[in-house]
Amino acid sequence: MPTLDLFADPVELTSALIDIESPSHHETAIADAVYEALSAIEGIELIRHNNTVIARTHFGRDQRVILAGHVDTVPLAGNTPHRLHDGILYGCGSVDMKSGLACYLGAFARWATSRAAAHDMTLIAYEAEEVSSEYNGLHHLERDYPELLQGDIALLGEPSGAIVEAGCQGSIRVIVSARGTRAHSARSWLGHNAAHDLAGVLSRVAAYQPRSVEIAGCEYREGLNVVGLSGFVATNTIPDEAQLIINFRFAPDRSVEEAKAHLVEALALEDDLDMEWDDIAPAAMPGLDHPVAARLLEAVGGDYRAKFGWTDVARFSTLGIPAVNFGPGDPGFAHKKDEQCPVEQIRRVADTLHTYLAAR
Structure with a gap:
């Protein structure tokens, strides 16, 4: 089984995730690796539902932040393993969305271990986002275990150019x-x-x-x-x-x-x-007026814009949970043979998450 170091540089962690090939319906290996890595963190609740992995802290904080990212990719196009050139990371899933997933995994691991997070956290690494909704891991949780989706705000690591993209069409x-x-x-x-x-x-x-x-x-x-x-x-x-x-x-x-x-x-x-x-x-409202969202906007320097296209933020919006897209990379490179993500944006998103989650 591939070994993931959740405390590694986020670019290194992204590279490791890319090298675990995980086209939709073939996510077992990456789910195994994510589950094994998270199991080393003491004191968290760890759940696996099919190839969706959920990790939760129970620090007793007033608010809970959900960090969600999908583990699957579109079919491979001869674009694995990863390749790093001139500050750009190439490979299937590099932008959609193993870079965002790496940032979220790293942030969860750091603050779950230190127990110094401002909020309780729920990490959801879910399967089958790139295919029909009936297979989507969040859909299965919403149907079978809706309590696992409860929180005050949800962040999805979809590529958004390292700024907040709010709501969705x-x-x-x-x-x-x-x-x-x-x-x-x-x-x-x-x-x-x-x-x-x-x-x-x-x-x-x-x-x-x-x-x-x-x-x-x-x-x-x-x-x-x-x-x-x-x-x-x-x-x-x-x-x-x-x-x-x-x-x-x-x-x-x-x-x-x-x-x-x-x-x-x-x-x-x-x-x-x-x-x-x-x-x-359904569409999703921006949800930027929530106090927990305001802290995120502060952490990213106040930059935000509307999300064009549909993402799983809509699933949280229908549950009354404000949700935003926040991840590295240009979504225009998603699903392309030359899929790519700037390493500077990966590190920027990781740093922003650490700032956002840190207790004051």
């Missing part, structure tokens, strides 16, 4: 379908072109004017886009079936029901079209 994906009659394109009048029936909704989506909204000093931008089209039979055939896949990204001032109602109004579907709700994920 919600996302709704729908499939709009049309049905016609197949015919030879030379005798098109004998058929009915399903693809043409989608022209109206396609035009309305293209003409849609998304809004921007400011919440707690964060600007969230919405978007309505066609992300998939299908309807091909053959180059000489009128298609009898056609589909559009449409994605609506909405700001956190909309509830799921409000976002659904707005989407239905915006699409204004003709009666002969069918719509299927394919995926729905």
Whole structure:
């Protein structure tokens, strides 16, 4: 079993985590290593649920901070083991999100050992974030052991450029379908072109004017886009079936029901079209007005911005727990073959966490 030193330099710990290959559904080795490393810390509660590892302190502090990060990556692309060059750490998971996980593991280990933390802490290293929600380790905890997710604030180590990215957009994906009659394109009048029936909704989506909204000093931008089209039979055939896949990204001032109602109004579907709700994920409010969040903002020098895209902060938000994204690296490099993270940002996040968690 690979051995992890949780007290090592965070860049070294990130490198060690990268070298434990852990694409989704293959997280056993990394979960074993994380569990073994945490088991050396005396006086903590340590739990393993499948390939999700939870560690908790019980110092009796007034507030509890959750430090959460996923252990899985997207499929490998010949980008392990790690490589360090000119201050940049390369490798699968380097930015999404083994660097953030390393910072959180190191911070938890340091302050759980010293017992001098300002807050009680819960560390959650969870499986299957990169795949369908039904496999997500946080989803399993929310369903089976919701008490383990309780806290005053949750920090997720998703890449955020080493500043706080607050809240997140919600996302709704729908499939709009049309049905016609197949015919030879030379005798098109004998058929009915399903693809043409989608022209109206396609035009309305293209003409849609998304809004921007400011919440707690964060600007969230919405978007309505066609992300998939299908309807091909053959180059000489009128298609009898056609589909559009449409994605609506909405700001956190909309509830799921409000976002659904707005989407239905915006699409204004003709009666002969069918719509299927394919995926729905709620948004998360920034949560920056909580006193524990204020201390984090102080530790990062007051820098924060809105989070574009969906992250697991939304799971905590639905439980009434303010949550933010805080991790090293540019999310634009996530899932890429040349995935990378600046070592300066890894050390900066680690130092900020130590400042934030230290008792005053």
